[in-house]
Amino acid sequence: MHIDLIRSGSKSLPHQISETLSQRISSGLLQQGVRLPSVRSLATALRVSQVTVSKAYDVLEKRGLIYCRQGKGCFVADPEHTRCQEDGHWQDVYDDYLPRAQLWRNFDYSEVKYPFHIAAIHSELLPLKNIGDSFASLVTQQPELMATYGNFQGDLELRGIMRDHLKTRGIALTSSDVMITSGTQQGIDLVARTFVGPGDTVYLEAPSYTGAIDVFAGRGAEMIFVPTDGEGMRVDILTRMCDQRPPKLIYTIPTFQNPSGVTMSIARRQRLLELARSYRCLIVEDDPFSDLYFHAPPPPTIKSMDSEGHVVYMKSFSKVIAPGCRIACVAAGGNILSRLIAAKSASDLGSPLLTQRAVLPFIADKYETYAAQLRVTLRGRMEKAAKLLKLYAPPGVKYILPEGGLNLWLELPASPDIGRLHELAEQESISFLPGDVCYSAETPSRHIRLCYSQMNETDMEEGLRLFLRLLGRFLQMGG
Numbered sequence: 001m002h003i004d005l006i007r008s009g010s011k012s013l014p015h016q017i018s019e020t021l022s023q024r025i026s027s028g029l030l031q032q033g034v035r036l037p038s039v040r041s042l043a044t045a046l047r048v049s050q051v052t053v054s055k056a057y058d059v060l061e062k063r064g065l066i067y068c069r070q071g072k073g074c075f076v077a078d079p080e081h082t083r084c085q086e087d088g089h090w091q092d093v094y095d096d097y098l099p100r101a102q103l104w105r106n107f108d109y110s111e112v113k114y115p116f117h118i119a120a121i122h123s124e125l126l127p128l129k130n131i132g133d134s135f136a137s138l139v140t141q142q143p144e145l146m147a148t149y150g151n152f153q154g155d156l157e158l159r160g161i162m163r164d165h166l167k168t169r170g171i172a173l174t175s176s177d178v179m180i181t182s183g184t185q186q187g188i189d190l191v192a193r194t195f196v197g198p199g200d201t202v203y204l205e206a207p208s209y210t211g212a213i214d215v216f217a218g219r220g221a222e223m224i225f226v227p228t229d230g231e232g233m234r235v236d237i238l239t240r241m242c243d244q245r246p247p248k249l250i251y252t253i254p255t256f257q258n259p260s261g262v263t264m265s266i267a268r269r270q271r272l273l274e275l276a277r278s279y280r281c282l283i284v285e286d287d288p289f290s291d292l293y294f295h296a297p298p299p300p301t302i303k304s305m306d307s308e309g310h311v312v313y314m315k316s317f318s319k320v321i322a323p324g325c326r327i328a329c330v331a332a333g334g335n336i337l338s339r340l341i342a343a344k345s346a347s348d349l350g351s352p353l354l355t356q357r358a359v360l361p362f363i364a365d366k367y368e369t370y371a372a373q374l375r376v377t378l379r380g381r382m383e384k385a386a387k388l389l390k391l392y393a394p395p396g397v398k399y400i401l402p403e404g405g406l407n408l409w410l411e412l413p414a415s416p417d418i419g420r421l422h423e424l425a426e427q428e429s430i431s432f433l434p435g436d437v438c439y440s441a442e443t444p445s446r447h448i449r450l451c452y453s454q455m456n457e458t459d460m461e462e463g464l465r466l467f468l469r470l471l472g473r474f475l476q477m478g479g
Helices: 013-026 039-046 050-062 102-106 128-141 143-147 156-167 183-195 210-218 235-244 266-279 334-348 353-365 367-392 418-427 457-476
Strands: 066-069 073-076 178-181 201-206 222-229 249-252 282-287 311-316 328-331 407-411 447-451
Touching: 013 050, 039 050, 050 066, 050 073, 102 210, 128 143, 128 353, 143 353, 156 178, 156 311, 156 328, 156 353, 178 183, 178 334, 183 210, 183 249, 183 282, 183 311, 183 328, 183 334, 201 210, 201 235, 210 222, 222 235, 235 266, 249 266, 266 282, 328 334, 353 367, 367 407, 367 457, 418 457
Parallel strands: 201 222, 201 249, 249 282, 282 311
Antiparallel strands: 066 073, 178 328, 311 328, 407 447
């Protein structure tokens, strides 16, 4: 079993081992009944002492994540009963390099009636017919597109449309500064594979986007989470942290942050950029939701203030118009972007040309009008969800209504067993995103994320009412 250990890091080696294994268990990479490597073999593989591995296994056993039997070994426990079978039919662990895969698990609830767990927009609100007609026209009139590799950097005309779009947001670019990716998830992965290696320090907001955490964990980075408040990432705390561990990269979702919904103030955006200049590090500015504001437009992007090329900016379009199309753009300076293009060419030989051409007319001619209408609709959804929270949220549950985006971030009182709440919700055909997956540390989160735009309006209201009543009963029973 491969685990990237940061021997000069701030966390002890037993802590790193137990943390990685617990993340593999919680994200389903290590399933119930899987036999873990012996203490001796794992110590040899990781080049650590057997005492180090024993300490890590002891921590996991005390947390009920594994179960050890003298002479038989240690196994992943039954999460409900914290015990293992003893029939001898165990799966063996094959070597892999995945430290966690929470994003994969987050999408694994497709059968529930009330899917609050995915930050997405219901199909009835998306321009699917318009884009579908574009696909159909291209397939019948230009079928040769299906036999053509696209440019590794992306279709030139679409890049021009993206450039013009970003220009209206204050980001001055040329088409050569833009790359098309298969969603921002690919963009994050390309940046990580190009610029982040084992032991490099990556700072993120606490909490942060699960998919980004998975990517940076996969690179063996030392992730450090920075507290947030109503103005976003605490840049003052980040500054002190950087004095101890200089950053290689800072990842942020400054506008309607996922999962918390908080927006970073303009003063902090400026200070964050100054910090990147001081340490000559990269900022990855992930921007999936800035067009989905409910009142006033959000502050200018960090990229719009960047004159020295410290910011890699990522803008998702597929999330807002058609998630299945997987279209986003990455904007960066020439030297940085050229390396990202090289990484992309090795990854997928370029995003599908047919898909790029299909979404191009809509983004060019109809996107702005559509986005304005969508903002009104989503604001109405959020306000309906807010009324239900006011009526049915149990005492002690805290939340701040977002100024845009798709999510509500709830803080539960005390230290509830959110895993148990998740099981009870599933029995009612309800899903939500546990806050634990938005961190990498072992400290349990008291938060949950609910998306109010994934269902039609009737199901959203009915499901949220049912969930809040369930939450009330759960907390009354002591969680």
